[in-house]
Amino acid sequence: MTVFLNSLTPKFYVALTGTSSLISGLIFIFEWWYFHKHGTSFIEQVSVSHLQPLMGGTESSISEPGSPSRNRESETSRQNLSECKVWRNPLNLFRGAEYRRYTWVTGKEPLTYYDMNLSAQDHQTFFTCDTDFLRPSDTVMQKAWRERNPPARIKAAYQALELNNDCATAYVLLAEEEATTIVDAEKLFKQALKAGETIYRQSQQCQHQSPQHEAQLRRDTNVLVYIKRRLAMCARKLGRIREAVKIMRDLMKEFPPLTMLNIHENLLESLLELQAYADVQAVLAKYDDIGLPKSAAICYTAALLKTRTVSEKFSLETASRRGLSTAEINAVEAIHRAVEFNPHVPKYLLEMKSLILPPEHILKRGDSEAIAYAFFHLQHWKRIEGALNLLQCTWEGTFRMIPHPLEKGHLFYPYPSCTEMADRELLPTFHHVSVYPKKELPLFIHFTAGFCSSTAMIAILTHQFPEIMGIFAKTMLGLWRPQPWASSGFEENTQDLKSEDLGLSSG
Template identity: 65%
Template structure:
């Protein structure tokens, strides 16, 4: 009885396969190839845009909880806002005993100490290329900074000056045209409104000279306001006004130094930054502006003294500190360095120090060498940067590439040695050598800071997700089957029949073996 039933089932299955024409197989494989191809395209786009697989992310988010797995936390929760104070433990480790830094401090966004002028530089780039170099997230952080630096609660009170009242709301405006118009209205009502002059110098002036002229006019009023408010700091209200006036005065002087640097007056700029460092040592990252001026003047001795002061284990690091230290040490040996000679006799003491400094700098920010060696195109730096991220690398290389080119052989030494850093840190996300492990959230934060037309530098380089490889293989195989079925319908039809028969054989054999274990009445059912 069992053999008769098995024969009957096999006969029906064979008849079903014989009724399938080659057109069915072409349609089946073609449809499968089309669907898998669409999935592949979407997966690839999602991976390039967000750095992860959509299917994998959905599986971890929605399927893993049902299976009892842990949900991977979103990196965006670690990308904090703009920070004005540093936590040294976030960036400095101790050799092989380095421990993971707190996730909250990994991706703090910092204001770029050498940020460009919007009107004279960023807007000119937009006019020429038609592309916006700043993201909404970056500009929103700048708006928050401006509100913190240039306003206080008394500006919006009944005792506030009319121009300051208008500027209190101007810094919150999204539209640049509205901000500029409000600044002009503020100057009409209050000719000595310093913050209005700052906004016009930043956003309306179309040349560096125009910006410098406006900043110099604002400096006179800013100095007067600061001296006046300093005499009445005995009340909380005047303390806030005095703090605001000091921020405005320091900002204007710093911007004048940056304008002088851009106009080729490096000595004048260096003097401004040096005076600011003496008078206001707490100013955030003012030493980076000073280092840039000293390198432009080739005053390497003073530059080394600045590095000695700020390149301390208790202070937060930056790409400027690490790579300038590497440049100064490379300068001593780069002009005579030869990789062929060094491979035969080994590195001497000075060369070893230079190479170690390069490895240290690359470990801190591995994105910089590609820009210094010009293997990756530079873009305008953003107004905010992420330390150890691609945004910081762009900001550093944009201003310091000329300094590396000026030192003969420095780029050649960097080219020969920088990739050796990665042999010391095979698992950079888990354990560092001289610094804490590389933060895993930099990619997410940098995507928010940098424009979409920039190809983001990702470290460590991610492998393609499994689902992209799987859908690519599925699409290729089904497309090949569709083509072969269309070209050789009879042969592929016979092959499909043999394939499906082979697939069905184990199940028929299993049913045959299980039949004696069950009552006959349970297995004897047929479709009429």
């Protein structure tokens, strides 16, 4: 062993440190890429999932079914599940007329498989029931909603129409996926409305005959509400805004139990387009209640209305000199409230981040909700003079009130820690997901970066200054009480390399 170590030259150490630097550099690059793509360290993830069980980590996690620790774990899991509940986007676009046209133009898929799978589950919940076997067309459509391939779904819809020309759900599917323009989609939805109203009236007459008929009425009600809502959205997109508002108001009066569909968010956006701010305030007075779930649309619309009263004359220099007025304080507080609920929105409104098409499902307080809100409401903020200026001057002040957002909030519950993972599932890969609060780089990235840099520097110094590095190594080895062969062997190798260098220079 001594002979082997004595035979090693500084060139070997240069090769050793250089190789170490290269390998650690590759690991660093991979860790950096994995962290920015998945939000976690690959080495840390592997260590937790594979090494912890080998070190006995699973034993401490095993508890009795009725133990307090087990109860706390189940309670925490239920809390995380409720925090990361994914909601149907109230203003989701049309697949054929909007999403597919985007794919034709850009070659990019705006919807993820996870998002489309959630939509398939929604369609099966809204448009199917246990009595579908009584009507052959509904049986075909039940299979169509489960089909993953779009052409196969469209083909099944036409088969259902051959069996029953008044199959409302078949027209719905064709309007959503086959129609390539909003005008074509509206025509199909009008056919669906005619068929849906007929079926709905028949179901109303038979609803008390059996529980199956009650389920059928619920299904037909869902179909009718869905059709009317999409017709209102078609009217909104085609510029017939007052017609869209009327349809939405009638829906909310006729079917008040269906508030979970968040039709009021469609109404808010249409009223803002009409600049009917008094009507917007009336809607907010009803739905911006402490007992009702909040959304970015509600919080930021409330902030926009209060900003509107002061934004035109607002000046940061003047405000800092004389102080804020009562109206300005109310506007700033409303902005802080909205930013605390969803901190991702301001960057899209201020155009610090580029927008993409919103997904069909959103995560409240997440990046997906911010995209969906800004996509439709950015124009309303731009329309009010000075609104974006006031937002730009004040939104970052929110974070001083919530220094630890994952632990304690100010006006809302602590910010959920699971939003990043859910948003990465909902949003396409070409979009850079906004993360809040900003994550610190994992320890392994710091370690690999430091190790790569230090070994590269040692390799360069050893190659350029072998004599000085030999003295340095001898000194360091002396501090660690080395064996005699270690220091003498390295010194002899250094002298040999020096003699070789002198021989080359004399030659």
